[in-house]
Amino acid sequence: MLHLMLPLLLLLPQVPTAPGPEPATTQPTPAYDEGPLVVEVSGIREMRLKMFGGPEQVQNDSDLRVQYRIKGERLRELSRFGNLILTDFTDDTGTQLLDPSIYTEQEKKFTRVNTMGTERLRQTGLLLVSRVKMANRAARQVKSIKGTVKLIFGTTLEKVTVINPGQFYGKNIADARLETIGIQARIVPFDEIEQPIPTDRAIVVQVRAHE
Known part of the structure; x- marks a missing residue:
């Protein structure tokens, strides 16, 4: 008996390779120690607390907290800084959300040494937080924020x-x-x-x- 061995060639259909994900575009890290000295709102947190039942009196901890960022090239020379002292915080209904009596005279005069260093200030800016009363639900935006903060600059020790x-x-x-x-x-x-x-x-x- 004669056995024949013939080569066999299979042609398979080519399946196109699915394109891979595009490489992520690296976003440049913002530098907050450049340009003029300015203040911007960098975050808002609103917390409403409602207690139900019980005869005990519970302190109302509902509040509105706003984080501000001070940025600018002069942060490279920041030596000391004080507390953020607000003088006005009004919403678009005309309601004043600030109780100015929350600041003591010592808090108004106090300044602390800048221990953050220039690199951290470059990455985050100088972050400060204020706490005011909760806005009415009819309010849609903040109309006015005014205040002061002491910044002390120096390049020599x-x-x-x-x-x-x-x-x-x-x-x-x-x-x-x-x-x-x-x-x-x-x-x-x-x-x-x-x-x-x-x-x-x-x-x-x-x-x-x-x-």
């Missing part, structure tokens, strides 16, 4: 050593270098401080431009 600062308790610190650079520093007595601090471990210094 002055080191001043004060020996035994306790001797200036309640008085201005007498120092020739402070006088030369136009700085007035005062040790604040504890009875003038609104918020209690550990008196055995801290002192409060009020610093301002020399009058």
Whole structure:
């Protein structure tokens, strides 16, 4: 018996390859330390709380919180900054949502050292938050926001050593270098401080431009 072995060629239909996903376009990271110094609203959170039942009185925690971003090239020189103090927050129904009594005199004057560094400020800007009363449901937009924040800029660092600062308790610190650079520093007595601090471990210094 004769066996024949013939080559067999199969022609399969070509299935077009599905195109893959387009590579994601890399968006440039925004830099918030460029351009003029401006303030913008970067976020809003509204929370309404309604309690049902029970004779106990529950504090109303409904509120409206707004986050602001300060941006601009001068943030590279930011040395200290204070609290955001609003003077007006009105919705489009004409309702004033701000209670100005929420700010103490100490909060209005307080400033803190900028510990964030230039890189973080470049990535996020300076973020500040305000809290106001809940708007009526008839309101559709915010009509007016006004306020102030203290920003202190500086590019040079002055080191001043004060020996035994306790001797200036309640008085201005007498120092020739402070006088030369136009700085007035005062040790604040504890009875003038609104918020209690550990008196055995801290002192409060009020610093301002020399009058």
